Amino acid sequence: MPLVTTDATAALGGPSWLVDRRAEAAEALDALGLPSSREEVWRYSPIDDLEIERYVRGAKMGRAIVPPALIAGAGSVLEIDADGGIGSAVAPSGVSISALSAHPEGAQLLGAATSPADPIVALSTATTPDGVVIDVEKGAMLAEPIVIVRNVANGVSSGRTIVRLAEGAIATVLEVHIGGEGDSLSLPVAELFVGDAANLRYGSVQLLGRAAWHLATINAIVGRDATVSQLTAGLGGQYDRVRTDTVLAGQGASSVLRSTYLGDGDQVHDLRTMQDHVAPKTISDLLCKGAVADTARSVYTGLIRMRHGAVRSNANQSNHNLVLSETAHADSVPNLDISENDVRCSHASTVGPIDEDQRFYLESRGIDRPSAERLLVRGFFADLLERSDIGPAGPVISADIEHRLAGLEVR
Amino acid sequence: MAEHVFVVSGLRAEVAGREVLTGVDLEIRSGEVHVIMGPNGSGKSTLAHALMGRPGYEITSGSIILDGVELVGAPTADRARAGLFLALQQPIEVPGVHLKDAMESAGIPAGEVTQRLATEAAEVGLRPELLDRPLNVDLSGGEAKRNEVVQLATLRPAIAILDEIDSGLDVDALGAVSRRVERATKEWGLGVLAITHFNRLLDELRADKIHVLVGGRIVETGGPEMASRLEETGYAQFTA
Numbered sequence: 154m155p156l157v158t159t160d161a162t163a164a165l166g167g168p169s170w171l172v173d174r175r176a177e178a179a180e181a182l183d184a185l186g187l188p189s190s191r192e193e194v195w196r197y198s199p200i201d202d203l204e205i206e207r208y209v210r211g212a213k214m215g216r217a218i219v220p221p222a223l224i225a226g227a228g229s230v231l232e233i234d235a236d237g238g239i240g241s242a243v244a245p246s247g248v249s250i251s252a253l254s255a256h257p258e259g260a261q262l263l264g265a266a267t268s269p270a271d272p273i274v275a276l277s278t279a280t281t282p283d284g285v286v287i288d289v290e291k292g293a294m295l296a297e298p299i300v301i302v303r304n305v306a307n308g309v310s311s312g313r314t315i316v317r318l319a320e321g322a323i324a325t326v327l328e329v330h331i332g333g334e335g336d337s338l339s340l341p342v343a344e345l346f347v348g349d350a351a352n353l354r355y356g357s358v359q360l361l362g363r364a365a366w367h368l369a370t371i372n373a374i375v376g377r378d379a380t381v382s383q384l385t386a387g388l389g390g391q392y393d394r395v396r397t398d399t400v401l402a403g404q405g406a407s408s409v410l411r412s413t414y415l416g417d418g419d420q421v422h423d424l425r426t427m428q429d430h431v432a433p434k435t436i437s438d439l440l441c442k443g444a445v446a447d448t449a450r451s452v453y454t455g456l457i458r459m460r461h462g463a464v465r466s467n468a469n470q471s472n473h474n475l476v477l478s479e480t481a482h483a484d485s486v487p488n489l490d491i492s493e494n495d496v497r498c499s500h501a502s503t504v505g506p507i508d509e510d511q512r513f514y515l516e517s518r519g520i521d522r523p524s525a526e527r528l529l530v531r532g533f534f535a536d537l538l539e540r541s542d543i544g545p546a547g548p549v550i551s552a553d554i555e556h557r558l559a560g561l562e563v564r
Numbered sequence: 565m566a567e568h569v570f571v572v573s574g575l576r577a578e579v580a581g582r583e584v585l586t587g588v589d590l591e592i593r594s595g596e597v598h599v600i601m602g603p604n605g606s607g608k609s610t611l612a613h614a615l616m617g618r619p620g621y622e623i624t625s626g627s628i629i630l631d632g633v634e635l636v637g638a639p640t641a642d643r644a645r646a647g648l649f650l651a652l653q654q655p656i657e658v659p660g661v662h663l664k665d666a667m668e669s670a671g672i673p674a675g676e677v678t679q680r681l682a683t684e685a686a687e688v689g690l691r692p693e694l695l696d697r698p699l700n701v702d703l704s705g706g707e708a709k710r711n712e713v714v715q716l717a718t719l720r721p722a723i724a725i726l727d728e729i730d731s732g733l734d735v736d737a738l739g740a741v742s743r744r745v746e747r748a749t750k751e752w753g754l755g756v757l758a759i760t761h762f763n764r765l766l767d768e769l770r771a772d773k774i775h776v777l778v779g780g781r782i783v784e785t786g787g788p789e790m791a792s793r794l795e796e797t798g799y800a801q802f803t804a
Contacts, residue, residue, distance in 0.1 A: 513618050514656040514699070518670040518715065519644035528669055532660025536698065539660070 155183050156205055157279040165282045167254040174263060178278035185272040197452040197484045198423050199392055203366070205276065208308045208338040217332035219302050220360075222548050227327075228297030235306035237283030237313075247293025248324070253284030253313060262286060262315050266344035266372040268398075273368050277311040277340035284313030287326060289351075291319035298325035298354075298544030303341065305333035305361055314343040318351035318379075325354040327544045330369075333361030333390070338368075345373035345381060349403060352380045356543035358550060361389035363418065369395045377403030377432070384543040386550045387414035387422045387443075388557075394423035401428075401435035401466070411541040412441040413534060415554050416449025416481070417561055426455040428470065430463035430496070441472045442537040444530060445481035446561050454486040457500065461492045470500040475507065475533050477561070530558055568594045568631055568647060568722040570755055575626035576780075577614040584610040586780035587626070592723060594753035597746070597769060601760060601791075602777035603799045608759045609653060611777065612727040615757075616650040617643055630723065644670075647722030651712035651729055658699035663711070666699060667718055677718075684714040688740045705732030713741050717748060724748075726758040730765040742768035766791045778802040 162175035187203060188195045224230055228245040237252075244250040253259045263284065267274045287299060303312050310333075316326050333339055339361060347353045359367050367390040373381045387393035399408045414422035422445070428437040437457070445451050457468040474483035487500040507529050515525035534554050538547045570592040577585040584607045592598050602608050614621040615628055617640040628635040628643075635643045658666075667677045681695050690710040700708050709732055716724050726745070730738050746769065748754035758769060766774075766788065774791060776784040776799065783802045784790075 509619055510656045511658045511661075513640060514652070514658060515661070515666060515669070516640035517616050517618075517644055517650050517652075518666055518719065519641055520666065520669045521641040522639060524669050525641070528661050528665065529658070532658060532698065534660065536660030 155179060156187070157182060157276065162279055165280070167283060170260045171254055171283075174260070175279050175281070178275045181269065182272055182275040182279055185270065185275060188272050194396070194425055194454070196454065197450075198394065199421055205309070205338070208336065217304055217334070219331065220549050220552070222552065223300055223302070223327070223329055223545050226297060226545060227300040228295060229299045230302065231285065231300070232302045232304065233285065233312060234304045235282070235308070235310040237281065239285050245295055245297065245299070247290045247322075248295065248299070249288045251286050251288075253286050253315065256286045259286065262317070262344070263313070266346065266374050267342060267370065271370065273340060274342055274370050277313070277342045277370070280309050280340065281311040281313050284315060286315045287317070289318045289322040289324045292321045293319075293324070294322070295324040298327050300544070301326065301328040303328060303330045305330055305337050305339045305365065307335035307337055309338045309340065312341040314341065315346075316343070316353065316355065317346040318348050318353050320348045321350045322348065323352045325544045327356040327358070327546050329549070330357070330359045330361055330367065333365035333367070335362070335364065337361065337365040339365055341369045343369075343371045345371070347373060347375045347379045347381050349376040350378045351376065354382045354543045356384040356546035357395065358386045358546055359389055359393055360553060363389065363391055363420075365390045366392045367394065371395065371397040373397075373399045373408070375399065375401050375403065375406040375408060378405040379403060380407045380409070382409040382541070382543065383411065384541045384546050385412045385424070386546070387424070388550070388553045390420065392421045392423070394425070396425040398427040398429060399437065401430050401437060401463075402432055404432045405434050406432060407436040408438070410437070410439045411537055412439075412443070413537050413550065414443035414451055415534070415557060416443070416445040416451055417447045417557060418449060419447070420449040422449070422451040424451075424453045426470075428455070428457045428468050430457070430459045430466045430468060433462065433464045433466065435463060435466045437468045439470045440537060440540065442533060443483070444475035444477055444533065445483055446477035448480045450481065451483045453484070454488065456488045456490060457498050459491040459493045459496045459498065463493050464495045466493070467497045468499075472502045474504040475530065476505060477507075477530070527558065531555070566594070566753065568753065568755060570723045571629045572615070573627050575611075575614065575628065576624045577610060578622045578624055579610055579620060583624070584780050585614060588777070588781055590757070590775070590782070592755040592757060594722065594755050595749045596772045597749060597756040597758065598773045598775060599758045599760060599766060599769070599771040600775045600777050601794060603803065606777045607780040608777055609727055612650055612725050612759055615725055616640055616648065644721070649716050649719060649721035649724045651709070651716055651724065651726045653727040653731065655700045655708040655712055657701050659701055661699050663695055663697070663699055663715075667715070670719060672718060680718045681714060684717040687717065687744050688713050689737060690714055706734065706737055709733050710737065710741060713744055717744060720752050721754070723755040723757065726756065728760055729758065730760055730762055738764070738768050746770060763791050763795050776802055
């Protein structure tokens with residue numbers, strides 16, 4: 154019995170190329186099989202518990218409430234339900250927003266940044282009803298962010314976001330995943346193409362319900378002298394996973410990635426990153442700071458890959474984990490794979506409770522221990538968010554963290 | 565002006581199982597400036613940390629009484645609220661926690677924090693933009709010391725322990741910091757326990773009493789005139 158049937162992929166409709174691509178993805182998935190925690194990129198994860206038969210296809214649900222802070226100041230807001238329809242979005246000047254199914258280059262764009270060997274991407278492609286393509290014209294400079302609100306339904310939601318910046322364009326795209334209050338499997342894939350000398354800021358904020366599984370893939374390809382700055386936040390969900398792969402394809406390309414998560418209850422937050430340096434003089438800087446409380450767990454594994462020819466490139470990778478209870482746990486595994494001599498790489502990783510010296514310092518000013526600890530935990534996240542500027546992402550993330558920390562008993 | 569009395573008696577303390585303080589006795593009243601000098605390893609910094617209750621500095625006997633209240637065994641925050649302040653030799657970086665928020669959490673009314681910090685920063689020559697930094701993050705040694713004094717003057721404690729406040733400060737900065745501390749002794753009757761290696765602090769800060777700490781206890785106490793004697797003879801006379 155195939156994991157996703159031909160009938161199911163056809164029933165999603167759309168142009169024949171899209172129906173074919175879903176069927177191909179379903180076949181690929183059968184050949185690949187579902188992932189297993191025995192694989193390095195799934196190590197420590199609960200992926201073995203995934204039963205895709207359990208999830209029905211995304212049914213339309215009442216919409217979750219969109220945090221008002223998200224919408225304020227947005228240049229354009231797209232609310233997308235599990236059926237993938239983008240409605241009648243108004244694109245800012247210099248931008249075209251279209252359904253993947255209707256895009257003249259849709260067939261070429263779909264999957265152009267993703268790995269054919271990734272079963273979760275295959276599952277997402279096989280089950281996607283449609284995607285959205287955001288094209289930003291050459292030299293266009295968008296002052297205001299484009300906000301995509303993904304309403305996650307019960308069952309499978311396989312949203313696809315394709316962002317393409319032409320040469321010299323500047324844009325901010327923020328994707329927020331909300332809803333997923335029932336038994337939801339959210340499988341979003343974002344493919345980001347950053348043209349030469351373009352500058353893309355992209356944020357992905359996950360605020361789903363506590364039963365949802367969210368397995369996100371974000372792949373970026375960065376051109377010559379171009380920059381991608383990303384921020385990901387895993388806040389909701391039962392199992393929350395983000396895989397970001399950034400390919401620095403053009404000389405002088407640079408990537409900044411900021412990631413955060415906060416786990417409480419029995420949440421699992423899982424972040425996998427790849428900083429893939431292909432071209433010379435490329436730069437990547439990754440900072441990930443997350444905290445776990447109660448019996449929550451987190452996993453970070455990251456790879457810096459310096460390919461042959463990536464001369465005079467520079468990569469940094471830091472992962473810091475705050476463990477707020479005796480029963481919470483964090484795994485952190487930074488990795489380097491270097492095939493070029495003339496490069497600089499650094500990585501750092503910490504896992505531990507609140508810093509005793511920092512706490513003493515605050516206490517010595519007359520701040521009682523619980524207040525000092527709250528300040529330190531908030532400061533831990535504020536430190537990350539202060540180093541990132543992706544439209545309204547920062548305020549939305551800190552509001553959620555603030556709200557949850559208020560109810561958390563810090564050890 | 566309230567009159568405060570800070571009395572340390574028979575204080576013994578261990579660090580990592582080794583006894584460092586072997587019975588310290590001190591009495592400091594509002595408005596007084598006491599300076600503790602002594603050779604390396606005599607227990608000066610241990611005394612500062614033990615008084616404030618820093619983890620790792622275990623008091624094995626003795627008492628620390630401020631205005632009749634026993635502070636041994638009290639949490640650090642309670643000691644601070646009772647009126648004790650420690651300016652650290654190496655102020656600790658606290659990423660993401662801003663000075664203003666820390667002062668508010670320490671009880672300074674939200675509407676007053678910004679102005680009070682700005683005023684005090686000007687007093688000690690701390691560039692005002694540094695007040696917006698997370699605590700001590702990316703501050704030079706001298707800036708961090710001035711920042712400690714800004715916090716001291718904002719919080720207005722009864723007794724301030726200054727652990728090597730002079731290290732990392734140039735002469736002008738040391739002068740500004742010393743003048744601020746001295747003025748505080750009159751302004752709200754601050755009592756000061758300044759710990760130092762160097763006589764140069766005494767050139768700037770008028771001391772009422774000088775204590776010599778050797779081997780974890782005070783071996784001699786005198787007036788300001790003792791400084792020049794120590795300069796000539798060093799501590800050898802006490803360590804023999």
